[in-house]
Structure formats: C-alpha cells, structure tokens
Amino acid sequence: xxxxxxxxxxxxxxxxxxxxxxxxxxxxxxxxxxxxxxxxxxxxxxxxxxxxxxxxxxxxxxxxxxxxxxxxxxxxxxxxxxxxxxxxxxxxxxxxxxxxxxxxxxxxxxxxxxxxxxxxxxx
Numbered sequence: 001x002x003x004x005x006x007x008x009x010x011x012x013x014x015x016x017x018x019x020x021x022x023x024x025x026x027x028x029x030x031x032x033x034x035x036x037x038x039x040x041x042x043x044x045x046x047x048x049x050x051x052x053x054x055x056x057x058x059x060x061x062x063x064x065x066x067x068x069x070x071x072x073x074x075x076x077x078x079x080x081x082x083x084x085x086x087x088x089x090x091x092x093x094x095x096x097x098x099x100x101x102x103x104x105x106x107x108x109x110x111x112x113x114x115x116x117x118x119x120x121x122x123x
Contacts, residue, residue, distance in 0.1 A: 001091070003040070003050060006119040010052055010092060011038055013085045020073070020080070026055070028106055033059040034069065036082070037105070041116060048121040051095070054082065055103055057112035066111040067100055074113065082115060092119045 001009075007024065014022045014036055021032035026039050034057065041053040056073055060066035072080040074097065083094040098114035 001121050003043070003121075006050055006091070006121060007038060007040070007052065009089050010054075010086060010117055010119060013089055013092070014038070014054075014082065017073070017080055017082065017085055026105060029108065030057055030105060030110065033057060034073065036073075050119050050121070052117045052119065054115040054117060055105070055112055056082065056115060057103060057105070057110040060111055070100055070111075070113055074115075086117050089119075091122060092117055 011022055011024045014020060019034070021035040023035065023037045026037045036057070037055045039053050040050060042051040056070060058066055058069040060069050072078065073082050075081045077084045086092050086094050095116045095118045100111070100113045102109050103112040
C-alpha cells in the first residue's frame with residue numbers, strides 16, 4: 001500500500017468517530033471541535049513502517065474542562081476511542097500519546113494532545 005493509502009486508512013478510521021472533525025492534513029485554521037489532524041511524523045524504509053502524528057484538539061482552555069473533553073477520545077475502547085478506531089485496521093496501531101497541553105497550529109494556540117500511530121506497509 002502506498003504512503004497516501006496508509007494515511008487514508010488512518011483518516012477513514014477516524015471519520016467513523018461521531019462528532020470528531022477529521023483533517024487529513026494540518027489546515028490553516030481549525031473551525032470545528034473536537035478536531036483531529038493527521039500528518040506524517042516519521043518513515044522507516046527498513047521495515048516499511050510509517051508513524052503518523054494525530055493532533056487531537058478541543059476548544060476548552062481551562063485545564064480540567066479540556067482534559068475532560070479529551071478523555072472519551074483517549075479511552076482504550078468505546079465509540080469515541082481513537083485507539084479502538086485506528087487499531088481496528090490490522091496494519092495500524094496507536095503507539096503512544098503525549099501529554100495534554102497547549103498545542104500551536106499555524107500560530108494559534110489550542111488545547112490538545114498528540115497521538116502517534118504506527119502503520120505498516122505490507123507488500
């Protein structure tokens with residue numbers, strides 16, 4: 001599968017989560033929340049694995065409110081779980097997340113968290 005095909009697979013998995021605005025790139029601005037952007041982070045040509053950076057953003061600034069808004073998407077299972085949606089594709093696995101905090105996208109601060117998905121190209 002091509003790199004674009006792997007990215008599209010991750011994006012398609014995320015689009016199955018109701019109420020989540022999914023961007024297959026980092027847009028100039030974010031208008032709907034909660035939102036997630038998908039971008040390539042690293043590529044390993046040795047084992048044909050690609051790591052995608054998912055940036056999950058909410059429109060809450062107060063720390064407790066923001067954390068609570070992110071929790072359903074960070075659960076290991078459930079209808080809003082990013083991990084469950086992405087891991088349903090056998091070629092993809094959510095490897096880890098970063099910590100919740102300020103995330104800058106095109107000069108604008110949001111509250112969010114990074115998730116990293118490893119996708120394996122199986123020839």
